[in-house]
Amino acid sequence: MKERILEIQDLTKHFRLRRTSLLRRPGSIKALNGISFSISRGESFGIVGESGCGKSTAGYSIVGLLKPTAGKVLFKGEEVNSMDANSLREFRKKVQLVFQDTSGSLNPRGTVEWILSEPLRAMGMAKKQIRNLVVDSLELVGLDKDLLGRFPHELSGGQKQRIGILNALILDPEVIIADEPVSSLDVSIQAQILNLMNELQDRLSLTYLFISHDLNVVHYFCNRIAVMYLGEIVELSESEELYRSPLHPYTQSLLSAIPGGSYRKTEKIILEGDAPSPMNPPSGCFFHPRCFKRMEICSRVKPRIIEVSKDHFVSCHLY
Ligand SMILES: Nc1ncnc2c1ncn2[C@@H]1O[C@H](COP(=O)(O)OP(=O)(O)O)[C@@H](O)[C@H]1O
Ligand code: SF4
Ligand SMILES: [Mg+2]
Known part of the structure; x- marks a missing residue:
């Protein structure tokens, strides 16, 4: 069996008002x-659900x-x-987050070179070594050296997201948690x-936790998928199986809404x-007020x- 690189057990977050x-x-x-779920090394694990469900x-x-x-x-x-x-320190290096909205996560006052150098500087790497690493790494995400002197507002959406991804990769991580990495981009x-x-x-033997509201995207990208509703996982399965035979009425409704879907x-x-x-979730099954199969x-x-x-x-309760 493959190594479980990340295990999540009963993770709960309530925001006190x-x-x-x-x-x-x-x-x-x-x-x-x-x-709760666990991710094996080399997997792409998807979390999918509507906006506000806690992804x-x-x-x-x-x-x-x-x-x-x-x-x-x-x-x-x-x-x-x-x-x-x-x-x-190792965990912070090896598990990196790619944000949905890169414009908010890239410092607007730093050049691309400055932004990409920041985590390496914090580690105490020498200036020359940083410069070389940053220049070499651009090729990894298909960007040209000319961008090094630019500021985030001078970049296109796609370029910004490539920098966001590179920023997460620069410390040589093993796990990337990508929070809707493409939802703010043109199709x-x-x-x-x-x-x-x-x-x-x-190329880099990465493990992904891929978060999206779009079932088509996670189906394309992930080998297993967890479907979330109101802060809970309602269904978890291998990706093809979920797509072919969804069991939870909520998953069924999500899939039935995909034009031309299977x-x-x-x-x-x-x-x-x-x-x-989520301030006042329903009693019983959280999905019951909207469920077309609900029972007493x-x-x-x-x-x-x-x-x-x-x-x-x-x-x-159907199963
Ligand atoms: N810092 C916060 N303080 C209070 N409520 C929050 C905070 N962040 C998120 N929430 C609330 O938690 C719920 C889940 O949000 P979020 O995790 O952003 O959902 P998703 O990413 O699936 O759209 C939402 O109701 C949201 O309003
Ligand atoms: S059938 Fe009942 S338990 Fe199942 S999703 Fe619908 S409301 Fe929830
Ligand atoms: Mg979100």
Whole structure:
């Protein structure tokens, strides 16, 4: 069996809201409600779900940009929370995040060279060595040396995302967590960036955690997929299997909405209403107010996630 490079156990993140009155207890946003999965070395693992379901919160909590409320993250079998300074430094180097909106993550006042040098400077690498490494690395993401003196606002969307990816690669990571790396790009550029990420994975033996709201993109890119709804994983399966025979009504509705998609046994399934607020999630199955297959039990009892067939997990009372 391949090495489990990243294990996520019951990861939970609730954002506490400010108290608005002395009499009322402050509420919280239950962004992430105990998700668990593990990723093997060399895999591309996808997380998919509608906007607001907690995907970015999951990514940020895994790398430590957010402090989880509960749960564990293990890197190569070692729990991140109890790592000593050396292991933690290694974890921070080896697990890198690519942001959705590179314009927000690239320092607008730094040139491309300055931006790419920053993590290497922080490591105490010598100036000349940094310069050489940065110049050489541009080729990896298909960019020209001429860009080194430019500022982020002088770059196209595609160029910025390539720099964002290179910025994550510069410390020679093993795991890349990519949070919607193509959603802010024109459709024509999206395929180029996805192809680049595929190439880089082979070339640099990377493991990906790929976050997207677009099932088509994760299906193309990932070998396993977790479907999230309101901060929970409702279905997890190998990618082809999920695409061919989705079990959870929510996954079925997502797939039925893909024009020309393979899951067109039914008419497009239109969900009732919008996703409920994570401040006040529904009772029982979180999906019950919108589910076209709901039963009496669904509003009362929360389903547990179970393995329905080999490596295919679902959380729904139908199974
Ligand atoms: N820093 C924060 N403070 C309070 N609420 C937040 C914060 N970040 C995210 N949220 C809320 O948590 C939920 C999940 O957000 P997010 O993880 O960004 O979802 P996604 O990436 O799937 O669109 C949303 O309801 C969002 O408003
Ligand atoms: S548990 Fe009930 S409400 Fe939830 S997805 Fe299954 S059938 Fe629908
Ligand atoms: Mg997000």
